[in-house]
Amino acid sequence: MTEGSVPLPYADPAFVADPFPLYRQLREDGPVRRVVIAGALDAWVVTRYEDGLAALSDSRLSSDVRDASDARLLRQLPTSGGESLMGNMLRSDPPDHTRLRRLVSKAFTAHRVAGMRPRIQAIADQLLDAVAPAGRADLVADFALPLPVTVISELLGVPLDDRHDFQRWTNRIVTRGAEPPDPAMVNEAYQHMRAYVTELVRAKRAAPGDDLLSGLIAARDEEQRLTEDELVAMVFLLLAAGHITTVNLISGGIAMLLTHPAQLELLRSDPELLPGAIEEFLRYDGPVSPGIARFAREDVEIAGVTVPRGATVLIGSAIADRDPARFPDPERLDITRQDNAHLAFGHGIHYCLGAPLARLEGQIAIAAALRRLPGLALAVAPDEIRWRPGGLRGPESLPVTFTPGG
Template identity: 50%
Template sequence: MAFHDPTSELMADPYAVYARLREAGPVHRIAGTDGLPAWLVTRYDDVRQALADPRLSLDKRNAAPGGYRGLALPPALDANLLNMDPPDHTRIRRLVSRAFTPRRIAQLREPIRKTADQLLDAIGPHGRADLIVSYAAPLPINVICDLLGVAPEDRPDFRAWTDALVAPDPAEPSRAKEAVGGLLAFFTQLIARKRAEPADDLLSALIAVRDEKDRLSEDELMSLAFLILFAGYENTVHLIGNATLALLSHPDQMAALRAEPGRLGGAVEELARYDGPVPLAIRRFPTEDIAIGGVTIPAGETVLLSLAAAHRDPHRFTDPDRLDIDRDATGHLALGHGIHYCLGAPLARMETEIALAALLERFPGLTLDTPPGGLRWRPSMRSRGLISLPVRY
């Protein structure tokens, strides 16, 4: 099979590239997120099945020697669920689920709406704003910090750290290393403080699991806190930003939601399918030679499952390039599938629904403040998100 590097095309027009690849075949040999060869799976049925296939490991120790060369993190941040298979994955996920309860999530609904209103109050008088910087980014970081129990005065610039890790600047390679150091120091201090003064927050609950029952190692505890921050913040920023842009680009759909806000729950599912924050699922490594879409992939090679391509597969979603807030988007994979389904899915859904509801209520005349071609996207295959979203109202 010929080797193909679509990286630059994916930055410019991802859905057109994925459509071309999906139509050409179910599996392609491409340059992966680390620049090394990988196998890209493009069709919905294959992607969904692979997400739940136990032969596709997340553990980097199952990568072929000299193969995958992804993001390098120290053990204190790397011992997280995105690098684990059962039984460790099962043990840790069960422990987190017990701390990450529906009650804890439900308690955040009112604070999320209050934060959204405060952010919109701040930008309201100006008539124009960058909704990423002023709204989509600060809202999730406040939510995650409230969940973990990080006081407002102790919230550093998480956005700079996460940007440096997810979309590193080749011209400044030291930024990623600095970001890792900053995150390590922050969580070390935060965990020490929560040990000394536990409170009714998720991090205190996880520390209790670690210290009282000794079922989490120190690295696992630190890595969990990092993953909750990183995934809960990064993905939700892009989900809110992409959803807002999709509605601005489809005024009829936006008007329908304004008229009937009760449709927002279903709309969030369709918006996640239409332009989700994660084009590629976390890389996987076959533990044995495996056939996907009639293509045999050798054990240990890197497999990338394209959620973006799967979501536009016409064999699964009728007229998939059309945004339809009334579509039954059940079965979309934006939040995963199988044992690695996103633990924070209910929170991400709730945040996005509240963010959009507050925005649509506050600004009935909301429009883009730049030609669509002028929008800038993050230069990353891993995440699909806007650098800025200029609007006027």
């Protein structure tokens, strides 16, 4: 830990359950703070909304981890057999980012996503059919997780039977806690994921279908618009990013409603508030926490603070989204909030490509749960909900009870 930096205490269950008091203190202490984040990595965190908004569009801050200088971070990157998975659009800059994003952007337009509504609704209803008679469920394992996994698997043309494998490998790759992850275990997960995706590509080449993966293969084989490694990295990104944050949006949103009964009743009385409620869930306690990583290509001045070349810059979207200079009464969950331009999906050229799909899945899932599970309530005390420890925020499980039904 660098002298003068503030550790984010991921070993403290109280912080993992509610990091916002410390986030608030960081923001009040200054616009840019040196911190130690999950995995014992040093970073400079941008704490305020306007500075974060500007930083997300600053070309001097790279998405490519190869621009980082932190040896501990570099040791956590995959080695032989997995390193090519890092060459995806999330971890690239123009011109490669522009080319890669263009290849898949048509699959995630608002119009195209809206056409998926009936199928997403059917998946949600099937999952709720399975739990409704029991009167109790874990809304992560039984609902919030399998719904987006099924959606992204069908969009890509991936066998749903494989979902447990790629979920396990994804969790090992992205989960961060108080201690640095075991590099051997992380690298093994990368190797498994690469082998799995490579086999998917081989099988889809042999039997193409009307799906996104077949389209990407055609772009690779017929149009030469991406390399084989880029193809594999793109599929990895879509599989991983295509479900894990949406799981947290759905389960976290339901948890927020169940711990804020007045907001729950307001939404029950007026379901038309749901689209705005989704935006408030994203602002108030979104799936990415503390924020979005970038790496300084050169010495960069942010809010009067010079961040050195090679430093990890954490644009603290979860911190900035409670900035009282931007959001009135920011510590209050308010599903009727207007002008809710949060940073949960980022900003600029890296704005989340899957945002329309995540919003739609969140709306359908939460509406279906409230409609199909009467008397929905937590089966544990709010302080007994177990939360993911770092980087990606959401309940690890969400035990609930409700009136059994058909």
